[in-house]
Amino acid sequence: MLSINSIVFFIGILLLIGIASSKFSARIGMPVLVLFLGVGMLAGSEGVGGIAFEDYRLANSIGSVALALILFDGGLRTSLASVRATWKPALSLSTLGVLLTSILTGFAAAWVLGVPLLHGMLLGSIVGSTDAAAVFSILRTSGLKLPERLTATLEVESGSNDPMAIFLTVSLIAVIMGTADSVAGIALLFALQFGVGAGVGIGIGYGAAWLVNRINLDYPGLYPVLALSLGLLSFGLAAVLGGSGFLAIYLFGIVLGNSSIVFRNGIFLFHDAGAWLGQIVLFVMLGLLSFPSRLLEVSGEGLVIALVLIFVARPLAVLISVFPFHFRLRELVFLGWVGLKGAVPITLATFPLLAGMEGGSLLFNVVFFVVLVSAVTQGWSLPLVARWLKLGKTSDPVSPVTLEINALRHVDGEIVEYVVTPTSKVAGQVLRDLALPYNVLVALVVRRDNVIIPRGSTSLEPGDHVFIAMRTRLKPLLTCLFDACPVVPPLSPGMQFEFRADSKVAQLHWFFGLTEPDGTGNQPIGSLLQPGEDGSCRRLGPFVVTMGDTPGKVTLTYTDHPDCQRQCIER
Structure with a gap:
């Protein structure tokens, strides 16, 4: 034995x-x-x-x-x-x-x-x-x-x-x-x-x-x-x-x-x-x-x-x-x-x-x-x-590196890895043109075996592995930038997003999957907000745009209530 x-x-x-x-x-x-x-x-x-095993x-x-x-x-x-x-x-x-x-x-x-x-x-x-x-x-x-x-x-x-x-x-x-x-x-x-x-x-x-x-x-x-x-x-x-x-x-x-x-x-x-x-x-x-x-x-x-x-x-x-x-x-x-x-x-x-x-x-x-x-x-x-x-297509390659949050307590955030495909909305885009929400950060880009520290001028190419730090509630929207979504993920009334005031109106339409704007696409969203009773907010599709609490930021609040939308001038 x-x-x-x-x-x-x-x-x-x-x-x-x-x-x-x-x-x-x-x-x-x-x-x-x-x-x-x-x-x-x-x-x-x-x-x-020669191992005998018949139990x-x-x-x-x-x-x-x-x-x-x-x-x-x-x-x-x-x-x-x-x-x-x-x-x-x-x-x-x-x-x-x-x-x-x-x-x-x-x-x-x-x-x-x-x-x-x-x-x-x-x-x-x-x-x-x-x-x-x-x-x-x-x-x-x-x-x-x-x-x-x-x-x-x-x-x-x-x-x-x-x-x-x-x-x-x-x-x-x-x-x-x-x-x-x-x-x-x-x-x-x-x-x-x-x-x-x-x-x-x-x-x-x-x-x-x-x-x-x-x-x-x-x-x-x-x-x-x-x-x-x-x-x-x-x-x-x-x-x-x-x-x-x-x-x-x-x-x-x-x-x-x-x-x-x-x-x-x-x-x-x-x-x-x-x-x-x-x-x-x-x-x-x-x-x-x-x-x-x-x-x-x-x-x-x-x-x-x-x-x-x-x-x-x-x-x-x-x-x-x-x-x-x-x-x-x-x-x-x-x-x-x-x-x-x-x-x-x-x-x-x-x-x-x-x-x-x-x-x-x-x-x-x-x-x-x-x-x-x-x-x-x-x-x-x-x-x-x-x-x-x-029916099948080649699966995404495995990234040679990982980046994650291992938290022993609940934190309102996570790091998500995405793969850029030829059909991704972000393919060929430069990071500074993405107009991502303020609570989103592109933390790392891995291209083949090369680790790229992201800058505003960094472009995203098919095959890139992109690690993004974000608030958990933003994940469905960010996912649609990398994977084709048949419909825009549902948003809860009152849900707020903070963007830079110099973000272009067209960029925000692109991010939320809204129809193309007429005439104001190249204008910064902050320039549409003017001091005054009827200029303190604007309507952007289903969003009400107001000045943010932080200087240089604007806040987009999702609402499906017609009365709230009529309070602002539609753009």
């Missing part, structure tokens, strides 16, 4: 190889999770490493914790606005879509393997869900920037469909083993998986946001640990109460990530590292759990089942599930193609083995082979399919 020191040594070696393989995967265009699996298989009992119960436990870390990080980075926009199609995919995929694949599996129909349906249920770990990994490392609605639908679906897969798997195992409760009991299991998981995740999420902001920790490094502990609490509590821990921690991450919390960037970076560690541990361990010789024995049957799953079951399930939600045809094709399988099916495939079900080993090996085929074909071809369908 290996000593603890030897075990730690081998774990370090496997982690290093896993990290190196992630770099290699980018060069050959192979999904990184496939290489992680490959590292585990090479290190396994039939590989060069399915331990693998299930480690896999659950690792997947929880991955889902937590995925939830942190999921925009609540995206969830609100896509929860209906995503929920349909994660329930009806999983059910249809499972049924269609189950019929094929029963016929191909020559097993009873219930056994085939069990295999279909195990591979029926889209895997969150695989989807998050592929979308983050593919180098593609997909339409936001499409990305959000895939992420929310993959993060929320595990309860359905677990429900179907557990229920079918109980029926096959003769331990199933009544139909009412099975329905209760379904309700508990979704209801308890969602309730616990959302409830603890809001409680965590409140606690993180009010607890006074003297050491910054404790805030990410606090967030992790609360996330694991939501996972464990939901599971103990009979709900889905995976759904709970994913929703917990969404709530916490979309809340205004202290030490936000530190929490995000910590859990990004945790998610990568979870991916490496999870897929390397699953690779160790496999036996290539056993996979070869079921390769023929596994390939047929995988082809039915990829080309028939998933596309039909997507077409039926999201038909009412007005996706374009090419988006439907893409959704049908990105039914990636990964850690969850392999983890679920250990359930029949743990239950002592006859034929459990056959199901595990077939599921493992199907996951390999899915990860290699769908994962590797995802960027190609997106470009072929004209």
Whole structure:
């Protein structure tokens, strides 16, 4: 038996190889999770490493914790606005879509393997869900920037469909083993998986946001640990109460990530590292759990089942599930193609083995082979399919530097990084011509590997990374300068902006997305304000312009009240 020191040594070696393989995967265009699996298989009992590992119960436990870390990080980075926009199609995919995929694949599996129909349906249920770990990994490392609605639908679906897969798997195992409760009991299991998981995740999420902001920790490094502990609490509590821990921690991450919390960037970076560690541990361990010789024995049957799953079951399930939600045809094709399988099916495939079900080993090996085929074909071809369908564009390059505020108390400000694209409103503009609000400062410009200290004469070129310090409330408006906004972000009545008095009227129209001014575009906004009863303020679109409290400044107050607007002379 290996000593603890030897075990730690081998774990370090496997982690290093896993990290190196992630770099290699980018060069050959192979999904990184496939290489992680490959590292585990090479290190396994039939590989060069010769590490014997066949403890399915331990693998299930480690896999659950690792997947929880991955889902937590995925939830942190999921925009609540995206969830609100896509929860209906995503929920349909994660329930009806999983059910249809499972049924269609189950019929094929029963016929191909020559097993009873219930056994085939069990295999279909195990591979029926889209895997969150695989989807998050592929979308983050593919180098593609997909339409936001499409990305959000895939992420929310993959993060929320595990309860359905677990429900179907557990229920079918109980029926096959003769331990199933009544139909009412099975329905209760379904309700508990979704209801308890969602309730616990959302409830603890809001409680965590409140606690993180009010607890006074003297050491910054404790805030990410606090967030992790609360996330694991939501996972464990939901599971103990009979709900889905995976759904709970994913929703917990969404709530916490979309809340205004202290030490936000530190929490995000910590859990990004945790998610990568979870991916490496999870897929390397699953690779160790496999036996290539056993996979070869079921390769023929596994390939047929995988082809039915990829080309028939998933596309039909997507077409039926999201038909009412007005996706374009090419988006439907893409959704049908990105039914990636990964850690969850392999983890679920250990359930029949743990239950002592006859034929459990056959199901595990077939599921493992199907996951390999899915990860290699769908994962590797995802960027190609997106470009072929004209859905994806190359994602923005990662800046070689970072600049951020790590505050242990709430501050009314943040530093935001933007990337200048050829279609950005600021592309080709000189900083002094932007007429940014007084509480906005361009702090740093990074052009390729060069750090530029911004001056008024600095121009912004496509590809530049621009770091801007601003009041938090100004972020939506500033974002529209760099990313095309179909509509101007809504403003609250009474919201005020302070500008330099020498800012041109046309510049202010440009900043707020107003129509071009007539005749006064080149005049400084301050020159329009003259002393006197009717000259102390002017109307600029929906704004009332007055002299600011600071010399050389003017204040623009947004108002939608006609009486307030009529008090000033319209310009």
